[in-house]
Amino acid sequence: MGDSLAAANATVIEHNSNEDPNRQLEQVRDCITQGVDGIIVIPEDGSSANTIIKEANDADIPIGIFNRPPASEDGAAIISVADNRDVAAQTMQYLADEATKLGRKVQPLIMVGNLSDQNAVQRRNGFMDVIEANPDLFLAPIEVQTNWDAATGQSNLQAAMQANPNVDVLFTSSDFLFPQIQAVLEPLGKWKPVGQEGHVIMGGLDGDNRACGLIESGYVDATGVQDLFSEASAMLGALGAAIEKGETDPDETIVDPGFALTASNFADRSQDMWGCVITPPAS
Numbered sequence: 001m002g003d004s005l006a007a008a009n010a011t012v013i014e015h016n017s018n019e020d021p022n023r024q025l026e027q028v029r030d031c032i033t034q035g036v037d038g039i040i041v042i043p044e045d046g047s048s049a050n051t052i053i054k055e056a057n058d059a060d061i062p063i064g065i066f067n068r069p070p071a072s073e074d075g076a077a078i079i080s081v082a083d084n085r086d087v088a089a090q091t092m093q094y095l096a097d098e099a100t101k102l103g104r105k106v107q108p109l110i111m112v113g114n115l116s117d118q119n120a121v122q123r124r125n126g127f128m129d130v131i132e133a134n135p136d137l138f139l140a141p142i143e144v145q146t147n148w149d150a151a152t153g154q155s156n157l158q159a160a161m162q163a164n165p166n167v168d169v170l171f172t173s174s175d176f177l178f179p180q181i182q183a184v185l186e187p188l189g190k191w192k193p194v195g196q197e198g199h200v201i202m203g204g205l206d207g208d209n210r211a212c213g214l215i216e217s218g219y220v221d222a223t224g225v226q227d228l229f230s231e232a233s234a235m236l237g238a239l240g241a242a243i244e245k246g247e248t249d250p251d252e253t254i255v256d257p258g259f260a261l262t263a264s265n266f267a268d269r270s271q272d273m274w275g276c277v278i279t280p281p282a283s
Contacts, residue, residue, distance in 0.1 A: 021048035040064040046071030060248040076249035080235040087224035087258035088126025106168035109142040113173040154180035175204040175211040193218030212276040222262040
């Protein structure tokens with residue numbers, strides 16, 4: 001997104017809130033004070049997104065909300081977001097198809113995100129859609145709360161696995177939790193690639209670099225992919241058009257349908273997943 005703005009000769013003010021919604025709000029207010037022409041925000045959560053939208057609307061500055069939708073439809077904003085429910089369901093359906101090969105009812109587990117975040121809510125909904133559509137395949141799901149925190153997720157997963165060691169299918173609401181999943185499953189002999197005794201059928205959502213590598217090496221079966229390139233391009237196009245027309249309160253939602261990258265389609269679709277294309281700065 002930054003490269004596209006630079007190519008358009010735009011002057012960019014960039015802030016990092018370090019996951020602090022109050023700090024993010026102050027940063028947006030600072031941008032408003034500086035008289036910017038438009039604002040793009042990746043909000044920390046749905047509630048803070050609505051607060052930020054109101055600030056921009058009151059200042060007559062068009063605003064784009066990227067990748068994480070607001071908690072309500074209050075206010076006017078350009079929202080570019082993946083269809084998290086459908087992408088999660090696509091991923092879970094692949095896991096269900098793999099689980100069917102076991103020839104018995106299976107125990108599913110979901111690592112749930114922070115449910116104040118609409119992305120987490122919709123990812124859980126997509127997971128549950130597939131569970132509820134297959135009552136003859138799935139036992140009652142185990143829900144592990146993570147609150148989008150790695151340490152919390154690992155601790156709660158460890159407790160869940162001690163209480164329920166026979167988990168067959170594991171879905172994480174975000175790929176960033178795979179290291180914590182590995183840390184819990186490996187000592188139990190359950191961090192195994194596809195085809196080996198003890199393999200837990202696994203999927204996630206986001207499409208990051210780690211998930212790409214884990215699908216390629218066989219430890220993870222599938223992940224739901226957000227097309228961040230398409231979402232960013234659509235956001236910039238819509239916000240740029242609003243600025244050019246002098247619209248101060250554009251209001252539209254741009255939906256990225258996404259897709260599931262799986263062990264079966266990896267060879268054909270991996271280059272469509274951002275995590276298989278972009279090398280993270282730390283690597």
